[in-house]
Amino acid sequence: MELIRKGKVREVYADGDDVILVASDRVSVYDVVLPTPVPDKGAILTQLSLWWFRQFADLVPNHVISEDVPAEWAGRAIRCKRLEIVPVECIARGYLAGGGLESYRETGSVSGVAFPPGLVEADRLPQPVFTPSTKADEGHDEYISVEEIAKDLGEETTARLRDLTLTIYDRGAEIARERGVIIADTKLEFGHDADGVLTLADEVLTPDSSRFWKMSEYEPGRSQWSYDKQFVRDWSSTLTGWDRTYPGPEIPDGVVKETRARYVEIYEQLTGETWT
Template sequence: MELIRKGKVREVYADGDDVILVASDRVSVYDVVLPTPVPDKGAILTQISLWWFRQFADLVPNHVISEDVPEEWKGRAVRCKRLEIVPVECIVRGYLAGGGLESYRETGSVSGVAFPPGLVEADRLPQPVFTPSTKADEGHDEYISVEEIAEDLGEETTNRLRDLSLEIYDRGAEIARERGVLIADTKFEFGKDADGVLTLADEVLTPDSSRFWKASEYEPGRGQWSYDKQFVRDWSSTLTGWDRTYPGPEIPADVVAETRARYIEIYEQLTGDTWT
């Protein structure tokens, strides 16, 4: 098989008319891949995504064909349809955190969407908002407005991207809330199939692509207990000798172990299954 793309965490291989998406155990923060893997991370991301794809099957088609992949990738790879990927990160925010919080503090808005004044970290927004960004293979993504997307993709496709993203988030947030988890924000990736149909791709509502907070400990005005790679970000932010550029620092063993434990916990919390 031919390697056709290598991202921060995933590789994509061509296999006839299909592609095989393989999730690794790599971790990236601030768009830098760190040298230390987190065991089982790729498999956990893959299995969470497959579980969510099933929850959204009636809302939007997805790219998954099967889990028929070479033995060496079993559990952490999926066979997928070939898509023309839409060059936009479809971000939905239900709470104010991360880059959205930074943008709000600077401008009062994110991706051209003005938020009410006086919000604090982790505040729940009046309603979920679509705050897209560019999709960069290297370097940093940048927030863009819906109007800017429409200039490139047209209003019909742009509106469909926004509406699908919000519908998926709304359903996912409701399912997660029933399980004691808040989805603060997330990002989706879409592509068009051979018939031009928008199709949900890549990963969906994983601890790499989303902020998952423990509902029982939620309190606006501070950082939240998270089930996602925010734990690694928080550790890296304490380092005085790293400027958030390549090469990244080695992750200590205790941070690796806690990150793996949190990924397993969110898998079990959402799906109701035990990780083995």
């Protein structure tokens, strides 16, 4: 098989007419892959994505063909349709956090969407909003407005991306709330299949692509208890000798174990299945 793309966490291989998406145990912060893996991370991302794809099957087609992959990738890889990926990160936000919070503090808006004044960290927004960004192969993604996307993709495709992103977020957030979890925001990826059908791709509502907060601990005005890689970000933000460029620092054993535990916990909390 031919390696056609290696990302921060995933590799994509060509296998005849299909592609195989392989999730690794690598973890990245500030767009830098750290040298220490988190055990089982790739498998958890893959299995949680597959679970979510099933929850959304009536809303949008997805790229999953099967889990028929080489034995060395079993559990952490998916055989997928080839897609022409849309060059936009489709982000839905229900709460103010992360890059959205930073943008709001600077401009009062995110991706051209103005938010009410006086919001604080982790506030719930009046309604979920679509705040897309560019997809950068190198460097950082940048927020862009819906109007800018429409110039490149057309108004119909742009509206479809926005509507699907918010519909998926709404469905996912409702399912999560029933299980005691807040989905603060999430990032989705779409592509067109051979027939031009817009198709959900990549990973879906995982701890790498979303912010998951424990509902019982939720309190606006501060950072939240997170089930996602925010725990690694928080640890890395305390380092004084790293300038957030390559090479990244080794992750201490305690941070690795706690990160893995949070990934396992969110998988079990959402799916109701025991991670083995």
